[in-house]
Amino acid sequence: MPLESFTRSDPLTLGVELELQLVSLSDFDLVAASPDMLDLLRRKPFPGNVTPEITESMIEINTGIHTGYDGLVAQLREIRDLLVRAGDMLNVGVCGGGTHPFQRWSERRIFSKPRFREVSTLYGYLAKQFTVFGQHVHVGVGSGDDALFLLHALNRYVPHFIALSASSPFFQGSDTLFNSARLNSVFAFPLSGRAPFLLRWEDFEHDYFARMERTGIVKSMKDFYWDIRPKPEYGTIELRVCDTPLTVERAAALACYLQALCAWLLERGEPMPREDDYLVYNYNRFQACRFGLDGTLVHPQSHDSLSIREDILTTLRRVEPYAVRFGALRALDDLYRAAHAGSDASFLRGEYASAGSTEGMVAAAIRRFRESCAE
């Protein structure tokens, strides 16, 4: 099937997808609760959308299309309240966090749906290892060329989003010393990483996608697990590096940061992205995963070493005027605070230290998720 043509969408509109954990409130392990949750949620109209994910202890929600912070955060809160209430009925805790700290991948159950079965057969244990939880942000763009320009211009900012959203310090029962261990699971997939350096949609369509398709490896854009990928049928680019934050407010803030950043980049005031930018890409990405806000990145063009925290603070100030346009100053505030006080990963490590167990850490994540919940 050839690649569909790029649908134009309203530039800089936003949509958010969150993969959330379903945790048994009895023992705080992941629980195969998505069939029961979906069954219960279907009884009432749902704002946005709720869908199963590959294993039954995950659930995915997505918002509608939004133009600014207020609408986005309001809808995310509404969704959150419904999920929390449904979970209460079923002894299921819903929470964010990029990984569950002590679940065993071998005990996960693949959701019964043809696509998930196929993926599971192809990837074997990788599919169950893929019980990790990410936030995806869609940003609307006016054309395929704009999409590719933004996709590559964002390469240098990818570490920001990793560090700010990092919420997966533990994996399979132990501290990984990473802030985002989740991305290591994503990296195991053969079609993960970055998109090829092409700036014109036509080239992407014919020189890359069509040729890849002829190899038989891919059938659609869905088969690519890139950090940022174009989504022609929505007319968006999709940033996929974020861990699901512990609160929906943080999720909205990250989305709005991306929106403001794209608005600024689209004015093309910065030097154009080059293929060589990617020489430092994987290293910077590693720094952000491993050390989070305390990491250092190498500027792809000047080759200066920068503290990720400092670079985020500088960029936040730079995009502030654009955030004002979308009513998103509260979002930037939230991220300022995160950059100073530490990410969700350091919050979780703190909870582990004080509770003394990974169960206590999960309990804290559940409390955090429902914090501002309307009872």
Place this chain on the structure above:
Amino acid sequence: MSELLPVSYQLAWPVAIALAWVFGEFGYRLTGLPRIALYGLAGFLFGNLASGALPGEGADTFMLLANLGFGLILFELGYRINLRWLRSNPWIAVTSVAEAGLTFVAVYHVAAWFGTAPLPSLLLAALSMSASPAGILRVVNEQRSSGQVTERVLHLSALNCVLALLAFKAIVGVGVFQTSGRLLDALWSSAAVLGVSAALGAALGIAVPGLLRRLGTLSRDATLAFAFVVIVLVALTHGLKFSPLLATLTFGIVARHRRVALSQAQRNFGVMGDLLTVVLFFYIATTLDWARVHEGLVLALAIIGTRLAAKVVGTGLFARVSGVSWKKGVLTGLAMTPISAFVILLSEQTRRLGIDLVDTLAPLAAMAFLLEVIGPVVTQWALRWAREAPASGDVKEA
């Protein structure tokens, strides 16, 4: 030759239990039936064919071991009970009272209709309220099932065991009062026993996690520490003729709410738990005499049918309003079929107090036997129908 005979007596029990395990493993691979059902079958055969010819000491040791095995299972169940769920979804509590109450009333009437005297009818009704946590938890862990039926059947079985125990002790209290005429005896046999047992469990439930926290080795040593405490608790309550059931369950529930890790690898208390489970299910079946099973068969079948219907109606009635489909509600009721371990251990304890329930309650032996074999199978199928456990073909792959 005469010297060899006592040795072979001593060997009879251990060898029989080892053979039961082999039988369970082969049977499980060949038929997919739950192992515990097969241990029970082996125990029943051994009990009726051989153990009558053996001296009784072996049986006493294994009675204590069986109680230990049950204690560990009850602790684990308690450790999985989330009491806050009853507050956030009150319909769970309503379901529990409904299914247990309905069972009590229905079984009482059936027993009475069959001409059973009022006191035994009441006792039968009280026992029928329970669903054996041992049978259910073993099947759940063996099948690695999870979902609403699993979650609910675990919570409801913990609740209805406590309800059954309360009702049972109250009725025994009244019964003892009627026959002996001593009010103090009656009170002692019920309220105090239960109160002290629960208090013991609760006290340790607070003390042990506190101690572990101080040691700072929570995740590694928690399982071992809990196992030791369960052993002490069972030995103590067993010796003092209190209720090991209630004590270990309370211990689990209280310890859980003081949250210390009991990690996945230690489900069933690992190898030790597995070992004691074989003993438990083997032992309880050896206590059942074929003649009695045969004698009470008709009434037993009637009670089993009534109990199942009452439980299915009770859980089905409030299924929708409590957040699951009718189907899952009905399957929850079905999954509660097992009863044997709870009933037999309880009646063995009562025998030590001087009342022989199996003598008094004619259909009890037959009920326990039938449900020891059938109960786990029904639970297994209910979990599969609910799609919470893999269908038979997938178990190995998973």
